[in-house]
Amino acid sequence: MAVNSPLPVAADLKPVNGIEIGFAQAGIKKPNRKDLLVMKLAPGATVAGVFTKNRFCAAPVQVSKANLAAVADGGAPIVALVVNTGNANAGTGESGLANANQTCAALAALLGCGAQQILPFSTGVILEPLPVDRIVAGLPAAVANLTLDNWFNAAEAIMTTDTQPKAASRTVVIDGHSVTMTGISKGAGMIKPNMATMLGYLAFDAKVAQPVLDQLVRHAADHSFNCITIDGDTSTNDSFMLIATGAGSLEIADIDSPHYEALRDAVTDLARGLAQMIIRDGEGATKFITITIEQGGSVEECRKIAYSIAHSPLVKTAFFASDPNLGRILAAIGYAGVDDLDVTKLDMYLDDVWVAQSGGRNPDYQEADGQRVMQQSEITVRVTLGRGNASATVWTCDLSHEYVTINADYRS
Amino acid sequence: MAVNSPLPVAADLKPVNGIEIGFAQAGIKKPNRKDLLVMKLAPGATVAGVFTKNRFCAAPVQVSKANLAAVADGGAPIVALVVNTGNANAGTGESGLANANQTCAALAALLGCGAQQILPFSTGVILEPLPVDRIVAGLPAAVANLTLDNWFNAAEAIMTTDTQPKAASRTVVIDGHSVTMTGISKGAGMIKPNMATMLGYLAFDAKVAQPVLDQLVRHAADHSFNCITIDGDTSTNDSFMLIATGAGSLEIADIDSPHYEALRDAVTDLARGLAQMIIRDGEGATKFITITIEQGGSVEECRKIAYSIAHSPLVKTAFFASDPNLGRILAAIGYAGVDDLDVTKLDMYLDDVWVAQSGGRNPDYQEADGQRVMQQSEITVRVTLGRGNASATVWTCDLSHEYVTINADYRS
Incomplete structure (x- = not known):
């Protein structure tokens, strides 16, 4: 489906x-x-x-x-x-x-x-x-x-x-x-x-x-x-x-x-x-996720961070579960390999919801707002890096039980 | 377990x-x-x-x-x-x-x-x-x-x-x-x-x-x-x-x-x-996999290839399914980022079974032999690159339904 x-x-x-x-x-x-x-x-x-x-x-x-x-x-x-x-x-x-x-x-x-x-x-x-x-x-x-x-x-x-x-x-x-x-x-x-x-x-x-x-x-x-x-x-x-x-x-x-x-x-x-x-139509996909990284120093570093989020099994399973366990996204940003990233300049949004501010939790962020967006079938993660003018967008899907089933059975 | x-x-x-x-x-x-x-x-x-x-x-x-x-x-x-x-x-x-x-x-x-x-x-x-x-x-x-x-x-x-x-x-x-x-x-x-x-x-x-x-x-x-x-x-x-x-x-x-x-x-x-x-004790793990890369030009490139195999969801689900869909391992080697890798010098073994020879299927490889090893709970993937004397080993586990369940439910 x-x-x-x-x-x-x-x-x-x-x-x-x-x-x-x-x-x-x-x-x-x-x-x-x-x-x-x-x-x-x-x-x-x-x-x-x-x-x-x-x-x-x-x-x-x-x-x-x-x-x-x-x-x-x-x-x-x-x-x-x-x-x-x-x-x-x-x-x-x-x-x-x-x-x-x-x-x-x-x-x-x-x-x-x-x-x-x-x-x-x-x-x-x-x-x-x-x-x-x-x-x-x-x-x-x-x-x-x-x-x-x-x-x-x-x-x-x-x-x-x-x-x-x-x-x-x-x-x-x-x-x-x-x-x-x-x-x-x-x-x-x-x-x-x-x-x-x-x-x-x-x-x-x-x-x-x-x-x-x-x-x-x-x-x-x-x-x-x-x-x-x-x-x-x-x-x-x-x-x-x-x-x-x-x-x-x-x-x-x-x-x-x-x-x-x-x-x-x-x-x-x-x-x-x-x-x-x-x-x-990704194997087992239940959600379509757009990941946009803005204010980067280069398109390459924006793509690195976007793919790091998009490949994280922990991020992908959280999307599958509609669980706003959004710290997993911060972790994926942090290990993306942008070695001089200053996380105190970083903000993160889930659709219209402002989740992280200056590298920490936005004091006004309410879990219920994150939960509302996570339940949608189309979700945009937007991260602003505060480093420059470059940006990049990557599209991905969640990681579900069905993905495991399909790939455990593909040849049989 | x-x-x-x-x-x-x-x-x-x-x-x-x-x-x-x-x-x-x-x-x-x-x-x-x-x-x-x-x-x-x-x-x-x-x-x-x-x-x-x-x-x-x-x-x-x-x-x-x-x-x-x-x-x-x-x-x-x-x-x-x-x-x-x-x-x-x-x-x-x-x-x-x-x-x-x-x-x-x-x-x-x-x-x-x-x-x-x-x-x-x-x-x-x-x-x-x-x-x-x-x-x-x-x-x-x-x-x-x-x-x-x-x-x-x-x-x-x-x-x-x-x-x-x-x-x-x-x-x-x-x-x-x-x-x-x-x-x-x-x-x-x-x-x-x-x-x-x-x-x-x-x-x-x-x-x-x-x-x-x-x-x-x-x-x-x-x-x-x-x-x-x-x-x-x-x-x-x-x-x-x-x-x-x-x-x-x-x-x-x-x-x-x-x-x-x-x-x-x-x-x-x-x-x-x-x-x-x-x-x-990895989340949902049913198998313990040792990945050893030998004859590399540097330890770094051996580790790159080992991690590429270890992180591939397709490789990990194949291990979970005990399915010797071993071409997935070759694909992961190929995209590991070793840009001058000459695959015609590469051999691959699954425990004692010689699967790939000079970058292609070993003519003597029998699916039944791969199947036998894949059913074990401890498996070693060994790849020889024919490029030098460096080597590296990485340990990982498979990707199962239980991994998705655990990580979709972790906070609840």
Whole structure:
């Protein structure tokens, strides 16, 4: 049960000209579920991505990075993306790389392009061999149902422990040019993206030059998927991909284009919504928590403190219990690693309730006020540091019995 | 129920000449429980401590540090330590400091010494005012029952969410001199000590010069309380105190004494046992996990990786479930922050089972073997990095439903 996150409506997900989607039930881990996704791009599309910084980055991540680098070096453009669930193909060594490349070759043969023009992605259990034969066997069915209209199916096809598909769509008009954008994401555990979430794909129909798209994807990730955490576990497979199909009339050739900022903000806004959907559907989540740190000396120290609060099991269980045991938040701030933090300049608020003042309990703070806010399903923790003008926001969820149940049972 | 950690036997806890112990039921948070402890030292005793690095360090920690510094500056020696449970006196600002000092003054009046000669300690809920009147009212009873024989009562008096008291004792003979040492510790949650655990006290009857004791306490902490974690939450009140009563015949005047290493190793060994008792009694713990990282480029990077594994909620829930979902360990290694880690040189073992080889699954690894080890109550994860000769070990426990229950209910 996601927190205040209604199921996306298939009819609300707008097709994006220039990208066709197909899916299949390949039986990769379990039968009778969509577990294979193909996204085919029109000629002229550009693709940019950010990937996990986990040193155990998965074989498909390594292959996708190499294939994008080949494009940057003047190679043929990307033609399609392929995603499987049920197996992460991570911690799989040389045979894992061979399996990822074999997946690309099989899809390339079906689409009449080079294997290097395919970007592969996997998500699921780590340290288990990829059943590449099932993927190869499933690809023809996925290619056979390629259509512009499959975004809802795409969102379903990339789910693992997600309780619901995650997708969003919008159309913006920039200087008279209509731009349609649709994105999907997945993830519910092993979520502390370090460049992107488990998997996110966002396509729009403007034409965007590669260097601009490279910059845009980093901006969007830094303000969306890189601001969320469920359990502090950075996945081996995190990938966030931005696709500019070029099928629409808006063209952005360089970063100084007068339309760049408008497009960037619209894309970032949609990406932020997709990222927050992951938190709302976090494993066992019952609450959606926004943590904002203000008046910091740098964005980096604000993020450090925000993540320290967001990762504390004690803070997260207090939210689950609706218990205003707010000293746990102070403790998490104190061990965040900001070594010269002067706690006597620090204030803390829970929504509109002023809890801590100058590092101690606000004399006017009443437990009943804290209790009232803690019972809500959406809560903002705001901390002011009195050190400068920087700020940062991180979104997270609580830690419940259900989280333990899900992760104790995930493979069985 | 602590993991393989029998209840200490009161008769096995040896009195240490030169330190008398008294306790009381002061009703600080709840009635009818021992919640106040006084330890009175004989003239000639030396005291050294390590304290939390949490920036929100509690008022009593600030006062204890200041009072130890006064001794170092030539002030009168420490006469007694006083510990209360039920309230951490942290996040309490100026009034918290006044309350800690008032506690010292009240005990000093009873013992006929200066307030600066008292070291105060508190543990319990953060951000709530210390009920100092109840502490002051309880002190006469604690002083009245001062005796050499109260170590078991002392261990009980400092418990909070601990399910059982933690204490250990031993006598070593160093070059013909008998040294008796007894220690107690407490802690079950908010445990990732950064210099020491929530509370640990270890006394012995050798005479040790202050500079030697200062060095000894850091060594002992670094090899015991600084190698454990339950939930990654560094407390505001961590303190580990070493007391050399000087009542015995062994004297160590400087660090080059031929007997220093023998004493250091005996003290460290006892401290390690006390630290491990905290993990065995970790909130909701069902398993005791040893994580050893070998062949690292530095001890620091080994510790980083060990803590990354030890803090991963996904790894901890897999241990709880006895599920050999060991790819989660690889993911935690990968995001530990060792940026130039070459995973192709990495091997991983679960007890005697060789799981990962050169960064991928060992072809001979059988799930049944991993399953067998995961069902044990004591498990060692050993990772070899192939980068150098450094190593580090960290002890932790699993993450169970009971952890969530305890921490969702702690204050109620």
